[in-house]
Structure formats: structure tokens, C-alpha cells
Amino acid sequence: MSQPILQVDQLVKRFGGLVATDHCNLEIRAGEVHALIGPNGAGKTTLLAQLSGELASDSGRILFEGRDITRLPIHKRVAEGIVRSFQITTLLPRLTVRENLALAVQARTGHSFDFLGTVADESDLDEGAEEAARRVGLLDLMEHIVGTLSHGRQRALELGMALACKPRLLLLDEPMAGTDPEESKKMGDLINSLREEHTLILVEHDMDAVFRLADRVSVLVAGHVIASGQPDEIRNDPQVIAAYLGEDETATENMQ
Numbered sequence: 001m002s003q004p005i006l007q008v009d010q011l012v013k014r015f016g017g018l019v020a021t022d023h024c025n026l027e028i029r030a031g032e033v034h035a036l037i038g039p040n041g042a043g044k045t046t047l048l049a050q051l052s053g054e055l056a057s058d059s060g061r062i063l064f065e066g067r068d069i070t071r072l073p074i075h076k077r078v079a080e081g082i083v084r085s086f087q088i089t090t091l092l093p094r095l096t097v098r099e100n101l102a103l104a105v106q107a108r109t110g111h112s113f114d115f116l117g118t119v120a121d122e123s124d125l126d127e128g129a130e131e132a133a134r135r136v137g138l139l140d141l142m143e144h145i146v147g148t149l150s151h152g153r154q155r156a157l158e159l160g161m162a163l164a165c166k167p168r169l170l171l172l173d174e175p176m177a178g179t180d181p182e183e184s185k186k187m188g189d190l191i192n193s194l195r196e197e198h199t200l201i202l203v204e205h206d207m208d209a210v211f212r213l214a215d216r217v218s219v220l221v222a223g224h225v226i227a228s229g230q231p232d233e234i235r236n237d238p239q240v241i242a243a244y245l246g247e248d249e250t251a252t253e254n255m256q
């Protein structure tokens with residue numbers, strides 16, 4: 001767990017006069033769960049969107065395993081192994097769990113949904129869909145219509161769809177948002193179970209989950225990383241405490 005899988009170097013994103021990502025530096029090590037925290041409006045979602053390719057960067061560089069991916073479009077980053085989940089809902093609520101997962105596998109493999117296609121193609125899709133469903137505990141709900149599932153199960157399916165893309169670096173954008181305590185615990189266990197096979201960047205407001213799951217934490221304030229380190233170092237960093245106290249007292253309390 002030492003080689004950087006991702007390096008962000010002096011990255012910038014402007015929205016008109018606002019500098020949302022301000023010469024941001026960040027290093028993610030292979031195999032770690034790296035949480036990205038910070039006050040509202042700090043630029044966490046913007047940075048994730050720059051990493052996934054949804055937003056173009058104005059300057060700076062993103063290196064994935066040493067390769068410059070700053071200008072690559074989303075689908076090429078997915079092919080490289082960088083996939084973002086949550087925040088943007090990708091589910092098709094009128095289709096079944098199986099159909100949703102098959103679409104995600106299709107997006108990764110480039111299969112077309114040609115119903116006259118070879119049986120091998122269809123069984124590949126089905127195999128990929130079942131593997132992803134097993135991973136997120138939805139195997140017994142494969143034929144259920146997605147719109148009828150609970151919020152927690154839908155979130156698990158979103159994660160399954162990201163996993164169906166076989167990510168090496170998975171960007172999780174507020175996976176606990178809108179979940180009740182029981183669903184949140186399940187999601188935490190699920191994320192924990194992914195650490196063996198994936199590197200994870202976790203953006204999450206639930207500080208309890210962050211400090212339970214993260215190997216390292218980076219703190220973003222005004223588009224800039226002000227501290228990176230192990231959870232205990234971050235918890236006790238005066239600069240971090242000051243940044244949170246200025247904006248969000250409950251976050252600081254939850255970190256203790």
C-alpha cells in the first residue's frame with residue numbers, strides 16, 4: 001500500500017470568477033480507502049467530477065498510474081479503471097435489477113443489446129450482472145423492478161453498477177446520503193468489503209463513517225487540500241479543526 005495510483009497536481013477548475021478547485025494537490029495510494037472531507041462548497045464534488053472526466057480541468061494534471069489522463073473523456077477513464085458512483089443517479093427505475101446491471105456491463109465491454117446476437121454475448125452480460133449483484137447482496141432481487149426497491153437497496157444497486165465496470169479506482173460520492181442508520185451500516189460494511197480489490201476515494205459528510213472506513217483522510221477547503229494523513233492525525237490537526245469550526249461545528253464534534 002505505498003505506490004500512488006493517482007496524483008493530482010496543481011489542478012484548477014473555474015466557474016466564471018469562482019475558483020472551485022484551486023491548485024489542488026492530492027495523492028492516492030494503491031489499495032487505500034481515502035476519504036475527502038471538507039465544509040459545504042469546498043469543492044469535493046467538483047474535484048470528483050474532474051477525476052471522473054465529467055468536468056474538464058482548466059489547468060494542472062491528473063496522473064493515473066503515472067499516465068496523464070487530464071484530457072481523457074469519461075468512457076476512456078472508465079476503460080482505464082476509474083469509475084464514479086452516486087450523486088448522479090444512473091438507475092433505470094422501470095427495468096429489473098438484472099437489466100440495469102447488464103446495461104452497466106454492456107457499457108464496459110462495448111456489447112450492443114442485439115437480441116439476435118450470439119448466446120455467448122448474452123451469457124457474458126448475464127454473468128457480469130450476477131457477479132456484480134452477488135458483490136452487493138442483490139442476487140435474490142435480480143428480477144425485481146428497480147423502482148420498487150428501498151432507497152438502501154437502490155444505493156447498493158448503484159454501487160453494483162459501478163462495480164460492473166470493473167473499476168480499479170472507485171470514486172464514491174456521498175454513499176450514505178439519505179440512508180437510515182441501518183442502511184448506512186450496511187453500506188459501510190459493503191464499502192469495507194471492497195477494500196481488498198479496489199482503491200476507493202470516499203466523499204462523505206457522515207464523519208462517523210469516514211473515520212471508521214478511511215485509511216487516510218484529505219481535507220479540502222476552498223478548493224485546496226489543507227491536510228492529508230491518517231484519521232488520528234487529521235482529527236487532531238489544529239488547521240483542520242479551525243477550518244471546520246469556522247464552517248460546521250457539528251462536523252468537528254462528530255470527529256471526536
Ligand SMILES: Nc1ncnc2c1ncn2[C@@H]1O[C@H](COP(=O)(O)OP(=O)(O)OP(=O)(O)O)[C@@H](O)[C@H]1O
Pocket residue numbers: 015018020038039040041042043044045046047
Ligand atoms: N456548475 C457550477 N457552476 C457554478 N458554480 C458551481 C458549479 N458547481 C459547483 N459550483 C460552485 O463551486 C464551489 C464548490 O462546489 P462543490 O459542489 O464542488 O462543493 P462540495 O464540497 O462538494 O460541497 P457540498 O459538501 O455542499 O456537496 C461552490 O461554491 C459551488 O457553488
